[in-house]
Amino acid sequence: MSRSSPHAVRIEACGCRTALGPAEATCAALCAGDRALQFRPVLGPDGGDRVPLAPLPGRSLAETAPPDWLPAVDALATEIPPGPWGTARHPVFVTSSNFGVGNLYAFQRTRQPAHLAHATPFAVVEFLRQRLGWGANVTVLSHACVSAHIGLLLASRVLAAGLADLALVFTFDFISPFVAGGFHALKILNAEMPSPYSARAAGSIGLGDGAAFAVLSRGPGGFRLSHQQVHNEMHHFTANQADGAGFRTCLAPLAEAAAGGRLWIKGHGTGTLEAGRLEAETLARLFPAAPLVSWKGSLGHTLGSCGLVELAIALAAIKSGRTPGSVGSTAPYFADTIAAESFANGGFDGVLLTSNAFGGAHAACLLRHD
Amino acid sequence: MPDPLFLQLKQLIVDTLKLEDTPAADIPDDEPLIGGGLNLDSIDALELVVRLEKEYGIKITNSEEARAALASVARLAAFIRDRAPKDKLPA
Numbered sequence: 205m206s207r208s209s210p211h212a213v214r215i216e217a218c219g220c221r222t223a224l225g226p227a228e229a230t231c232a233a234l235c236a237g238d239r240a241l242q243f244r245p246v247l248g249p250d251g252g253d254r255v256p257l258a259p260l261p262g263r264s265l266a267e268t269a270p271p272d273w274l275p276a277v278d279a280l281a282t283e284i285p286p287g288p289w290g291t292a293r294h295p296v297f298v299t300s301s302n303f304g305v306g307n308l309y310a311f312q313r314t315r316q317p318a319h320l321a322h323a324t325p326f327a328v329v330e331f332l333r334q335r336l337g338w339g340a341n342v343t344v345l346s347h348a349c350v351s352a353h354i355g356l357l358l359a360s361r362v363l364a365a366g367l368a369d370l371a372l373v374f375t376f377d378f379i380s381p382f383v384a385g386g387f388h389a390l391k392i393l394n395a396e397m398p399s400p401y402s403a404r405a406a407g408s409i410g411l412g413d414g415a416a417f418a419v420l421s422r423g424p425g426g427f428r429l430s431h432q433q434v435h436n437e438m439h440h441f442t443a444n445q446a447d448g449a450g451f452r453t454c455l456a457p458l459a460e461a462a463a464g465g466r467l468w469i470k471g472h473g474t475g476t477l478e479a480g481r482l483e484a485e486t487l488a489r490l491f492p493a494a495p496l497v498s499w500k501g502s503l504g505h506t507l508g509s510c511g512l513v514e515l516a517i518a519l520a521a522i523k524s525g526r527t528p529g530s531v532g533s534t535a536p537y538f539a540d541t542i543a544a545e546s547f548a549n550g551g552f553d554g555v556l557l558t559s560n561a562f563g564g565a566h567a568a569c570l571l572r573h574d
Numbered sequence: 575m576p577d578p579l580f581l582q583l584k585q586l587i588v589d590t591l592k593l594e595d596t597p598a599a600d601i602p603d604d605e606p607l608i609g610g611g612l613n614l615d616s617i618d619a620l621e622l623v624v625r626l627e628k629e630y631g632i633k634i635t636n637s638e639e640a641r642a643a644l645a646s647v648a649r650l651a652a653f654i655r656d657r658a659p660k661d662k663l664p665a
Contacts, residue, residue, distance in 0.1 A: 389620065390620060391620075391623065391634060391639075392636070408636060441616070442616050443615070477638065
């Protein structure tokens, strides 16, 4: 592999919460082939079609005020190393795709003012800032399902510019009837379990809860994000360029950076057909020897948080020596690089992690370790 | 004599998507609705699907089925005839 980019950062700490628990528990459950997704009413207490959803244990999708995901965030926050977060040299970057839109919808329906404290991006981040004791140096970012990658990249640039000693990236996305109903209306959250990268007649995603954090520094050694890449096609509100050019533009520089190394790939792989095909084919072309996995067939798509949630699971996988396979995916696949089963990862020297989003937004990073 | 369901669907497309410069009668029977001469995209498709489900009491279960149904006015008419209750169809 090539030397690290000027924006390379060390991951000092990283953790997540999914429907299967913290990162280590999630990794172990995925390796065992556990599927967190279950068929549940798309509108939560209001019913509707049953679709694959993976909320945190104990969550009902009811829109409560305060939100019922707060205990999970509190538990995750205990894993963040103590520090003067939110001060001048310790900035916080908070990312989400949906923030508190479920509470906004609940306010529109109920007119209960208690929902407003969690109903908009800045309101819910301010609520979390105060709850978690952060200072005012908090940046709020959102770019659909690559939101977490954007947070990681901006934090890395701030560190590279010498503007911070440590940076905390925090991300969250929790399912609500509003969000699930939206994907259902788009006909991509259907009454079928997702099967990422499978060449089948009809696709479906699942949706899952996710929250994660990473503490980054410019220190040497350890686990490092050696290269990061983002690209936006600016092609269409929702669709990718049909020839896959956007995927190639984002990933080609990383293929060059990773040349000579032995990688495995944690892809985006939501279970939709067209994007899954473009992604799998592009990755197989650029990284023909790298096994490709997606964990969204079990955890569901955790939307804007997925990039960092899955980074935390990838770190747990490296530490455990075993990478979970693509739980829920079945042959035939769009590429012959898809790894359906878990595998030992001791012989690999890096991981490529990719995410994609509505509107042809692409993001990827190279995780390397000593 | 023109198929009354074809005419109804063309008018529904014009009304739903507010195609003010497109007379319903000018929409061809067999040309692609999405990505064709009407220049419709996936957001238009979403609006159409929601309206069609409401208007004809049908259920479109996934995006692949939606894409197939919206292949043309003729394909859409066949899809609706196959799925919709008879009382929702023009006489």
